Amino acid sequence: MTSSRLSGFRDLDVEGRRATVAEQAGLGAADLGVLDPTRGLTLDQADHMIENVVGVMGLPFGVATNFTINGEDVLVPMVTEEPSVVAAASNSARIARVRGGFFTSSTAPLMQAQIQILGCADPAGARVRLLEAREELIEAANAQDPALISFGGGVHDLVVRLVESRAGTYVVAHLVVDVRDAMGANAVNTMAEAVAERAGRIAGGRTLLRILTNKADMRLARARAVFDSEALGGPEVVENIVHASALAESDPYRAATHNKGIMNGITAVVLATGNDTRAVEAGAHSHAVDERGRYAALSHFEKDADGHLTGVLELPMPVGLVGGATKVHPVARAAVRILAPPDARRLAEVVVATGLAQNLAALRALATEGIQRGHMSLHARNVAVSAGATGDEIEKVVARLVQDRAVRADHAETVLAELRGSSTPTSGGTA
Numbered sequence: 001m002t003s004s005r006l007s008g009f010r011d012l013d014v015e016g017r018r019a020t021v022a023e024q025a026g027l028g029a030a031d032l033g034v035l036d037p038t039r040g041l042t043l044d045q046a047d048h049m050i051e052n053v054v055g056v057m058g059l060p061f062g063v064a065t066n067f068t069i070n071g072e073d074v075l076v077p078m079v080t081e082e083p084s085v086v087a088a089a090s091n092s093a094r095i096a097r098v099r100g101g102f103f104t105s106s107t108a109p110l111m112q113a114q115i116q117i118l119g120c121a122d123p124a125g126a127r128v129r130l131l132e133a134r135e136e137l138i139e140a141a142n143a144q145d146p147a148l149i150s151f152g153g154g155v156h157d158l159v160v161r162l163v164e165s166r167a168g169t170y171v172v173a174h175l176v177v178d179v180r181d182a183m184g185a186n187a188v189n190t191m192a193e194a195v196a197e198r199a200g201r202i203a204g205g206r207t208l209l210r211i212l213t214n215k216a217d218m219r220l221a222r223a224r225a226v227f228d229s230e231a232l233g234g235p236e237v238v239e240n241i242v243h244a245s246a247l248a249e250s251d252p253y254r255a256a257t258h259n260k261g262i263m264n265g266i267t268a269v270v271l272a273t274g275n276d277t278r279a280v281e282a283g284a285h286s287h288a289v290d291e292r293g294r295y296a297a298l299s300h301f302e303k304d305a306d307g308h309l310t311g312v313l314e315l316p317m318p319v320g321l322v323g324g325a326t327k328v329h330p331v332a333r334a335a336v337r338i339l340a341p342p343d344a345r346r347l348a349e350v351v352v353a354t355g356l357a358q359n360l361a362a363l364r365a366l367a368t369e370g371i372q373r374g375h376m377s378l379h380a381r382n383v384a385v386s387a388g389a390t391g392d393e394i395e396k397v398v399a400r401l402v403q404d405r406a407v408r409a410d411h412a413e414t415v416l417a418e419l420r421g422s423s424t425p426t427s428g429g430t431a
């Protein structure tokens with residue numbers, strides 16, 4: 001990647017943008033041909049992915065510009081139905097660049113599978129017996145996935161917890177598995193199922209659930225950035241964003257929306273790369289519960305000693321490069337080619353950096369002019385099209401809706417009727 005700072009990129013047509021991305025990412029133009037809606041996922045491929053297939057649904061695939069992560073420029077592929085998300089991520093990344101962009105780190109890719117054991121007469125004793133059998137259980141689990149072992153992964157540890165419930169005490173054994181470049185659900189579930197019966201016998205109970213936990217708190221990725229005070233709009237903006245962050249750290253009503261803003265970025269990259277959005281979302285929301293049991297903001301913003309804004313975001317990021325839809329979906333493969341991450345950890349870090357960028361853009365808008373001007377002026381295109389505008393009419397209707405500060409379907413229909421020289425408003429989408 002030569003540069004992600006692509007001035008004027010948004011003003012190109014789709015073909016022009018695609019050629020620019022291919023050039024910047026060092027790809028041949030044909031590599032991104034699958035992004036053409038007529039050449040993406042085929043019905044036959046879809047029919048092999050899920051059940052009862054009757055079609056394929058398209059979603060917009062964009063790239064966020066301006067990202068520098070650990071000193072390297074990268075174009076970030078994003079799939080989302082929501083207007084202003086890609087613009088917002090690009091906008092924040094542009095501001096972050098002033099002070100070096102995003103800096104990221106991550107833990108080893110450790111996923112955990114749980115084995116629930118019921119009816120142990122002596123749960124404390126069962127726990128210790130299981131820990132005594134650690135080597136035997138790890139060896140049996142590792143035997144399930146020689147490929148993973150050959151890549152340097154495999155079971156890393158055995159942890160045993162006692163969980164009190166309204167139905168009694170459960171002994172819950174966790175296989176902690178280094179899944180390397182996989183998301184890892186299938187790999188760890190296979191291992192848990194293979195050793196569960198033996199674990200139950202050692203514990204003196206009956207095994208029930210054998211499944212990974214989506215609270216992937218041993219597989220964390222982090223991003224931080226310094227957002228220049230002047231580029232943000234001055235010291236007052238920094239102050240206001242700190243207050244916005246503080247409210248989200250203390251008030252679950254605000255935290256839910258704050259975190260939704262983060263997930264605008266995260267889910268878009270996870271989806272673009274064919275990863276499991278629900279697994280990432282479940283992990284994120286479980287991580288948002290703080291040590292006092294309260295749901296809180298995932299990110300934190302502070303003013304640094306020089307008066308600039310620092311932002312940090314850390315959360316579980318179970319994304320892979322080798323399994324699931326990432327491997328079979330042609331568009332997901334194109335997204336991975338654009339990003340070219342050397343491994344799944346790097347992909348996880350890019351996802352979290354995008355989440356932080358997305359969060360900052362929304363907070364900056366909220367802490368200054370409000371969300372509606374920037375968001376609604378991009379949303380206005382949807383409204384214009386829903387009202388029936390086509391071709392050149394779309395931009396003309398958008399301009400009027402924004403100018404009149406009335407991004408509404410009824411107003412779009414009135415404006416469209418005026419443009420067409422008719423006094424009767426069009427009725428949505430039928431023109």
Ligand SMILES: CC(C)(COP(=O)([O-])OP(=O)([O-])OC[C@H]1O[C@@H](n2cnc3c(N)ncnc32)[C@H](O)[C@@H]1OP(=O)([O-])[O-])[C@@H](O)C(=O)NCCC(=O)NCCSC(=O)C[C@@](C)(O)CC(=O)[O-]
Binds near residue numbers: 260361373
């Ligand atoms: C929308 C902007 C970016 C406009 O911001 P602006 O300052 O009017 O834009 P600008 O024209 O000055 O451009 C600034 C940069 O933004 C990018 N940009 C700007 N426009 C485009 C575009 N059309 N296409 C592509 N990129 C665009 C682009 O990078 C550009 O720089 P350049 O690279 O061109 O030199 C700004 O108002 C913003 O960041 N708003 C936040 C929008 C947002 O967060 N949307 C998410 C939906 S709202 C929501 O779901 C979550 C929320 C808000 O509730 C979360 C929360 O409460 O915390």
Ligand SMILES: NC(=O)C1=CN([C@@H]2O[C@H](COP(=O)(O)OP(=O)(O)OC[C@H]3O[C@@H](n4cnc5c(N)ncnc54)[C@H](OP(=O)(O)O)[C@@H]3O)[C@@H](O)[C@H]2O)C=CC1
Binds near residue numbers: 148151184
């Ligand atoms: N609760 C949840 O989140 C659940 C999620 N899922 C789904 O599971 C899927 C992901 O499972 P996952 O285990 O990642 O997928 P896969 O089983 O498709 O891929 C993992 C396998 O890929 C092989 N592999 C090849 N190269 C590598 C490498 N470099 N690093 C690691 N493994 C490598 C390994 O062995 P080998 O070659 O022997 O295959 C490994 O076991 C997703 O589709 C997800 O939706 C499923 C159940 C529950």
